[in-house]
Amino acid sequence: MISFMTDELDIRTAIKDTLPTVFGYIGIGLAFGVVSQSVGLSVLMVVLMSAITYAGSAQFIMVSMLVSHNPVVSIMVAVFLVNARMILMSTVVAPYFKKDSMWRNIFIGALLTDESFALSMNKVNYTDHKMSFEWFNTANLIAYFTWMIASGVGALLGQLVAHPERLGLDFALVAMFIGLLYLQVIADRSLAKSLQLIVILAEAVIIYLGLIFIPGNLLLVVGTLLGCATGVVIKHAFY
Missing domain, CATH: 4.10.860 (DNA Excision Repair, Uvrb; Chain A)
Known part of the structure; x- marks a missing residue:
C-alpha cells in the first residue's frame, strides 16, 4: 500500500493528511447526536457538549449517566477517568513543541484526541520525528469542528434514525482506528x-x-x- 503522507508539515498538507479520518468523526458524531436526542437532549445541548467536553467516549457516558440521574460529582469522576489517557498522550506529544510558546502548547493539548494523536505518531515517521504547530493545530481544528457539526446534525436527524447501530455508525470510530493502526505499522521503519x-x-x-x-x-x-x-x-x- 502506498501511503498518502509526505514529510511536509504545513497547513495544506495537514488538511490532506487529516481528511481520511474525517469520516470516522462524522460517523460517531452522528451516532452521538442521534443517541442524545433520543434521551431528550436538545440540539443546542448536544452541540455545546461537543464543543465544551469534546470527548466522544466520555460524552456517551455523560448522556447515559444523565439519563440514570447520577450525581454530578459521579459524572465528573467518570469523565475524568475515561479521559485520563490524554495525560499519557500529552506527555508523548509535548517534546515536539518545546520551542513553541506555552499558549501554543495549551491549545494543542486542549484539542488533542485519540485520532489526532495516532495521526501525528504516523506523521513523524515521514518527517524524521519532527512536528510543527501549524500541522498539528490544523489537524486538531478539523477534528474539532467536524465533531461538533456531525453531532449537531445527528441530533437534528435523531427523530428519523431511531437505531443508528443498524447503519453501522457505531463501528465508524473502530474502523478508523484500525486504519490508523495499519498505517502506523507500515510507516514505522525504526x-x-x-x-x-x-x-x-x-x-x-x-x-x-x-x-x-x-x-x-x-x-x-x-x-x-x-x-x-x-x-x-x-x-x-x-x-
Whole structure:
C-alpha cells in the first residue's frame, strides 16, 4: 500500500493528511447526536457538549449517566477517568513543541484526541520525528469542528434514525482506528514489523483479560501502561 503522507508539515498538507479520518468523526458524531436526542437532549445541548467536553467516549457516558440521574460529582469522576489517557498522550506529544510558546502548547493539548494523536505518531515517521504547530493545530481544528457539526446534525436527524447501530455508525470510530493502526505499522521503519505485531497481540490479550478484572473507566489507562511496558521488555529482551 502506498501511503498518502509526505514529510511536509504545513497547513495544506495537514488538511490532506487529516481528511481520511474525517469520516470516522462524522460517523460517531452522528451516532452521538442521534443517541442524545433520543434521551431528550436538545440540539443546542448536544452541540455545546461537543464543543465544551469534546470527548466522544466520555460524552456517551455523560448522556447515559444523565439519563440514570447520577450525581454530578459521579459524572465528573467518570469523565475524568475515561479521559485520563490524554495525560499519557500529552506527555508523548509535548517534546515536539518545546520551542513553541506555552499558549501554543495549551491549545494543542486542549484539542488533542485519540485520532489526532495516532495521526501525528504516523506523521513523524515521514518527517524524521519532527512536528510543527501549524500541522498539528490544523489537524486538531478539523477534528474539532467536524465533531461538533456531525453531532449537531445527528441530533437534528435523531427523530428519523431511531437505531443508528443498524447503519453501522457505531463501528465508524473502530474502523478508523484500525486504519490508523495499519498505517502506523507500515510507516514505522525504526521498529521491526514482527515486534510491532507481537506488541499489538499482547495488548489485545491485556485488554481482553482486563475486561474481566478491571473497571472499564480504568482499563484504557491501565491497558496502555501495561502494553507499553510489555513492548519495552520484549524489545530489549529479543530485539
